[in-house]
Amino acid sequence: MSLSRALRIVFDRTPDDTIDLFKAFPGLRRFFERRRLHAFIRTLGDIIFTFIILEGLFGPQDPSRNCTLYLSWGLWWPTIVMSWFFVGRMWCGFCPFPGVGRIVQRLGLSLERPVPGFVKKNAPYLSVILLALIIWLEESTGIKESPRGTALLILSIMAGATIMAALFPKQAWCRYLCPMGRLLGVGSTLSLMEFRPDFEKCQTCRTFACKKGKDGRGGCPVYLGAFNVKNNLDCLICGHCLSLCDKDSPKLNLRSPFKELLLNKGRFVTCSFIIPFLMGSQLVRFLESSSLSVVLQRDLASLDTMVTYSGLLLIAFFYIHFIIKVGAWFFGYTEDELFGKFSPMVPIFIPMAFSGELAYRLDYAVAGAPEFFPVVSRQFGIDSLKQWTFELPPWIFTALNVFMMASAVAACCYLLYRFVHDEFEGLVPWWRTLSVSGLIFITGGTYLFFMLNT
Ligand code: SF4
Ligand code: SF4
Ligand code: SF4
Structure with a gap:
């Protein structure tokens, strides 16, 4: 090879x-x-x-x-x-x-x-x-x-x-x-x-x-x-x-990681249902760990946590679902005589869903890494592992989150470009393309806003 x-x-x-x-x-x-x-x-x-x-x-x-x-x-x-x-x-x-x-x-x-x-x-x-x-x-x-x-x-x-x-x-x-x-x-x-x-x-x-x-x-x-x-x-x-x-x-x-996204065009119910849910849940999870959650807890303290959380999940799901619908409306094409109905914003958002999930999981992984060996040492009484720790500069989390979101926005925009130029061969006017790009940036910005407010 x-x-x-x-x-x-x-x-x-x-x-x-x-x-x-x-x-x-x-x-x-x-x-x-x-x-x-x-x-x-x-x-x-x-x-x-x-x-x-x-x-x-x-x-x-x-x-x-x-x-x-x-x-x-x-x-x-x-x-x-x-x-x-x-x-x-x-x-x-x-x-x-x-x-x-x-x-x-x-x-x-x-x-x-x-x-x-x-x-x-x-x-x-x-x-x-x-x-x-x-x-x-x-x-x-x-x-x-x-x-x-x-x-x-x-x-x-x-x-x-x-x-x-x-x-x-x-x-x-x-x-x-x-x-x-x-x-x-x-x-x-x-x-x-x-x-x-x-x-x-x-x-x-x-x-x-x-x-x-x-x-x-x-x-x-x-x-x-x-x-x-x-x-x-x-x-x-x-x-x-x-x-x-x-x-x-x-x-x-x-293969190219974009190949299947371009080919499928968000036609499968699994993707069109799980992507808004996953992205919505990520927004709620980032919101929960951000300083804004203090305000939230104060205002919603009287509600049962499960009710509050389910409500937030539902709102976030419909918010992303709405963005996806608006994006599809801007894009202008949601049906093709060859492959039927499709949803262009679902594959476009998949890199963002992936980056959001990875950033969320890595935050926990990075934050807990310095303590792993000391924890093992305390659990099994291995004293020599106690010193196996290190300090992380606080900027590492900001850098990680900014990098993940910037890559996601770049990948989403690239997918949009491929849809507009290759799959729909210039049928989508520039102002529609620009509007969809705007939605990608707004969504990426919303993620970053919650991520960096911790
Ligand atoms: S149908 Fe299955 S068993 Fe038959 S050739 Fe294809 S992969 Fe092999
Ligand atoms: S899940 Fe089925 S099709 Fe896929 S590798 Fe396993 S046996 Fe083959
Ligand atoms: S994660 Fe494990 S249990 Fe779930 S589908 Fe994959 S193999 Fe099955």
């Missing part, structure tokens, strides 16, 4: 070009195909998570003496959010949450009922409701300061995956309800990587083993199969279908 070609693709100079990473790095293909190393990493993850849960439940409950908090909120979450951009949904291939459910199914204890139509039809809404619940727990209950609360939250997601596995075949939780998976899927539309089949090879396939399985081995855990993967929303990049396919069709490609 030539580095210059890779850079040209990544920086969107040859946007339709991709590099087949399985061809460029055959070891990568072997890693996914021969499941041993894959299984080893997954087992390692299971052990780490068991440790986190046990320490959270039974370890010291003083936050300065329990590393569960930093491992979960400071390392695990930010790493997952960062992974959206680099490897898409690959975390799902190693995720420990469906593990117990898989054991239940292997023991033949699952009822294997068909997944109800209601769940399939309303999956994006149901998973966003669960996500809202997690965010509310995170922000309003002090769970980030409670090792036991954190462990219980992890256990409750695991319980959801296990109950679904006991009722339905394979990983129904991952396909339909997991709030993290939904977030990972939407975030991964901005990824540098995509898992795709070679559609020409699939056209002549008679077995569809990637979906149905073969020789007693089950097929795709989320009822997809490689031939159905056309975007990054649902495929877990678990690699399970690789060894099932006789035609060597599935590929892992390096």
